[in-house]
Amino acid sequence: VMACVPYGHGGFSSKYKRSTSSLLPSTCDILATHEPPKNILDRCLSGEKAGSSSLRTAVENMKGLPPKLWVCGHIHEGRGAVRTTFGTQRDTRETLIVNASNANPGRANHLVYGPIVVDVSSKDEITDGSKKPIAQEKRTFRAQKREKQEGEQELLLAIDLGLRCGASLFDDTGKLLRYEQLRFADEEDLHKRAPELIDSWRNDINAENSIDSNGLEIKNILSYLAVEGGGHLFDAWESSLDSEDKKDIQLVSVRPEEWRSHLLTPKERASSRSCKEAARLIARQVVSDFGLMGDHKGRFKTDAAESVAMGYFMANHLGWIERKPLISRYSNGKVIVPR
Structure with missing residues (x-):
């Protein structure tokens, strides 16, 4: 029946x-x-x-x-x-x-x-449809804050999806630790290198031996992997978390219009071109105000810029960054960027 x-x-x-x-x-x-x-x-x-x-x-x-x-x-x-x-x-x-x-x-x-x-x-x-078993438990599409343990510092890895993509890494104090423009040859290359990239970035940060105010060593925990977009390329990042050492990393899908509606003005969202230009300016501001590597030099690659902007939005969503307004602007509405 x-x-x-x-x-x-x-x-x-x-x-x-x-x-x-x-x-x-x-x-x-x-x-x-x-x-x-x-x-x-x-x-x-x-x-x-x-x-x-x-x-x-x-x-x-x-x-x-x-x-x-x-x-x-x-x-x-x-x-x-x-x-x-x-x-x-x-x-x-x-x-x-x-x-x-x-x-x-x-x-x-x-x-x-x-x-x-x-x-x-x-x-x-x-x-x-291909008879391949799917997971009985679903990863969330919205970041749920985990319980932080003493001596831990949480990390967020933000990915602007694509074979040519951007990646940025924030910690739970709101600091931008790293950002890069990445390029993968094809989907097979992405599936292979995505887990390697996660391991590499996580290990590099822990190798720096951060010390807290009490002189104790800080353990950096990659808690969130935020990926903009969906489809087969998204699946590559999702499958990169299948190993036992990554099972506690929370995968979050972020829509482009979601972070843009919080960071960009209606005029900046009017076209794809204006969205990308605004993202590059916002990324420069975030790097200057929250980055540990100094002001960005030269032209900002769009994919890297969008990963920085999206990561900044997610860090704010998690309560790691509290600034109002989120983007500093001149009286005419233009983004303030370092000179």
């Missing part, structure tokens, strides 16, 4: 007059809804859990067994699969919940993933 709930009934529309419970049978094997249930695969970019409480309550109150499979979408950042148990008036059974969203995080404007295939005839194995 398969049941479907019309889009919008979980709380986004008053079009449907009947209660959610009345739209569901007493039991079903497969349930398809647009929205996910509350608190399950439903965390959006803002950090809010935006799933449907009414849908979850309706399933919990089913007279018979809950569905074996619950397929949903809507919250693009929640793509993934989990197993859970819903309470019922009879003996319950495990439900496999699959958020099959395949668009980019935030407001959808392009597809990022292919379909998810669920073989419910055997062991409920979850695979993508």
Whole structure:
């Protein structure tokens, strides 16, 4: 038995007059809804859990067994699969919940993933279109602050996605430690070198033997990997965290329009060209005000500049940098840059 709930009934529309419970049978094997249930695969970019409480309550109150499979979408950042148990008036059974969203995080404007295939005839194995198993647990698309231990200093690595890309490294005091323009030959080269780059940058920082105000050695922990964009190149950075020594690094997907809306003026966001020019100016300011390497000399490579700007935005989001306004400007609105 398969049941479907019309889009919008979980709380986004008053079009449907009947209660959610009345739209569901007493039991079903497969349930398809647009929205996910509350608190399950439903965390959006803002950090809010935006799933449907009414849908979850309706399933919990089913007279018979809950569905074996619950397929949903809507919250693009929640793509993934989990197993859970819903309470019922009879003996319950495990439900496999699959958020099959395949668009980019935030407001959808392009597809990022292919379909998810669920073989419910055997062991409920979850695979993508190529039959390759996908992770049951999803990395977050919004930075969740971790509990910092004594003697630790957290690091954020910001990546402007591409085969020609930028990378920047911030610490939890808001200091810009390093930035570079990088180039990869192809996707295979990116998959190979991405984990090596993470190891190299992390090891280089720890090799400097930083000392705190009490004379104790500081252990630098790479806590966040923020990547702008999505698609196959994003997958390379995600897979770079598969090893045991990187399992605690939190992967965060950042939309270009997200950091630009916080750092750039509407006029600067008017075109791709003006966005890039503004990013180069903002990066110069960030390097001058927060960098440890002195003012940037020469022309700022766009990809490196955008990684610095995006990393600066993320450092502010994490509470590492508190400055209002975030960007210092002249009275005419232009970015103040070192001369």
